[in-house]
Each structure stands twice: as structure tokens, then as C-alpha cells.
Amino acid sequence: MKFLALTLAFHTPHPVTGELTPVSRRFREVVASAVQAEELGFDGFAFGERHERPFLSSSPPVVLSHIAALTSKIRLFTAVTTLSLLDPVRAYEDYATLDHLSGGRLELMIGKGNGTAQAELFHVTEQDQWDRNREGYELFRRLWREDRVTWSGRFRPPLAEAEVLPPPLQRPIRVWHGSATSKESVELAAYYGDPLFSANVSNPVEPYAELVAYYRERWEHYGHDPADLLVGAGSAGYYSTPRSQDAIETYRPIFEARLKFFASRGLDPVFPTLEDAIERSSLLVGSPQQIIDKIHRYHERLGHEVMHLSAEADGLTEAQHRASLELFQGEIAPVLRKEIPSRPLSPGGLT
Secondary structure: OOOEEEEEOOOOOOOOOOOOOOHHHHHHHHHHHHHHHHHHOOOOOEEOOOOOEEEEOHHHHHHHHHHHOOOOEEEEEEEOOEOOOOOOOHHHHHHHHHHHHHEEEEEEEEOOOOOOHHHHOOOOOOOOEEEEEEEHHHHHHHHOOOOOEEEOOOOOOOOEEEOOOOOOOOOOOOOEEEOOOOHHHHHHHHHHOOOOOEEOOOHHHHHHHHHHHHHHHHHHHHHHHHOOOOOEEEEOOOEEEEOHHHHHHHHHHHHHHHHHHHHHHOOOOOOOOOOHHHHOOOOOEOHHHHHHHHHHHHHHHHHHOOEEEOOOOOOOHHHHHHHHHHHHHHHHHHHHHHOOOOOOOOOOOHH
């Protein structure tokens, strides 16, 4: 199994102290978490894309380029690139440039994206968002594979023998399709023979397992070799200590602060208690062996080879967070890497 450290760059008050970190410091924290992820041996670092509160992740190419300059091995993921909102030509230019600057360490994850405010910002409607995502990916995919492109569509001006620069370093590049609950993303991934990354965060495993099963069905429908299918999955949080009781005691105020945040937004929690979340969600809190066992249970349902953990403290102290990540890499990851085989992240086998 491969492991990513992920952040969406939330900018909210600290769940326990209520302190709001200044924006500049918040970006420095994100960059530091990526450097730490490489130092600790994570396979990839994933940075989200959102264009509304409470996120500071509106410009992944800029942030990931800065991280690329400070790292040398870790693969750099978007999570996700919202092609429903973006001009695919401009997105290609940004990410092809980033791929060169990172030495071919880029892995793209695309998706429609969520949020009413960002849809309004980019004048995307509920009726056309999936068409925009599909059309944007079709053009983006061609730009990465062809030296000159002639193309026409609904949502941007046509191209006639257009040369878009720079030429890519990785050709082709692996593109994952991020999906929470949508069959549209799954269908697009299966059609093109691309890997799927299940959000696997907000609900019990059942709806995510259903989508992965649908992906496998559609993958074979489109004539792809089942052996080539690749799935990743998220997690709803992580904290481990040698004794499970210590992990639960430390994480409880963080979880309860999260419940208060949901309540402030008029949202009913899917998992009303920490114990329920540990039992029924992808939250990983407990001893190393408990976390190994739980990831195995999820793997039985999803068949994933790649998973993400939170890259940032999320209410833990920096010392607690680092100690927990060190425990993951020292006692949890080696077991899972051995017991759940996985292919290289790079199609070319660079890592």
C-alpha cells in the first residue's frame, strides 16, 4: 500500500483554543507539512482545490511548485483539480510547467468540485457542471498527449491546430478521478481507463464500496483489463498512540469541536460520537494494531492500493502530530506495505 499526506488548507479557528492562524503563517504550515511528509517517508503529498471559505486552496499549482522546490522525492498530487471551473488550456499550461519544475513528480486528481459559492464565482450551474467537467477533461487529456490540437466544444472557444506550451515532461501523465458519491466521475474514469480515488470520508463505507463496485463493472464494460484497475481511498482523520485509550482521550476534544462546527452550520453529524466514528467511519484513532486491522477491513470492501492521511495537526499539538506520524511510518505502514501489495505511483515506475 502507498500513503499520501493530504491537506485542503482549511482556515478555521483552532478546534480547541479558538485561535485563527494568520493567512501567511497558514501557508507556511502547509508547506512545512509537505516537507515533513517527505522526511517521514510518505509516498505523496496532496493539496486540494477549493474556491470558497473556509479553504485557502484556490491555487494548487503555485503551492505545489513551492513545495516542489523544497522537496526532491515525494510525488505531488492535486486533490482535486476542479476542471468544471477551469479553462482546460490554462490548467494544462500550469500543470505541465509544474511537472517540469518538479522533475516529473506530478500526479493529477480531477473532479467536479463541491460548493455553491465557488460555482457562483465561476458561473457554473448545477445543470452544466458535469458537462463542463467531462468536456474539460477531454480537452485537457488531448493537450497532454498531442503536439497540436483541433477541438471545439460548448464551454470555451474552439482550437485549430493549437500548440500549447510547454510540452509535457510525463507523457502521458496519470490522472486520478476523485469521487465522493457521483457515478459521473466513476463513469468518466472507467471509460478512459483511469484510476479512481474514493473520498471515503463523510459516510460509512457502504456507499463508497458501492461506487467502487460500479467502477469495476464499468471498467470491464469498456474493455479494460481488470488487472490494470487502480483505486485509492481517503480517511476521515488519524491519530495513533501505543495505547488506544491515550489516543481516544487526546482526540475526543478535537472530535467534539468538529461536532460543534457542524452544528454551527446547521449540519447533523453522520457519526454523533467519537466511538461511533471510530466504529463506522474511516477515522483512524487508536493503537497501531487497531489501525492496521481497520485499514484491512476497508481494503476488503474497497480494494484500494493508495490511501491518504491528514498532513496537518488538525487540533493536535505539533509534537503529538509528528509523534503519531512517526508511529504510523514506524509500525503501521511497514505492515500494510507488506500485506497489501501496490504498484508504483508513477506509471513509469519512478517511485
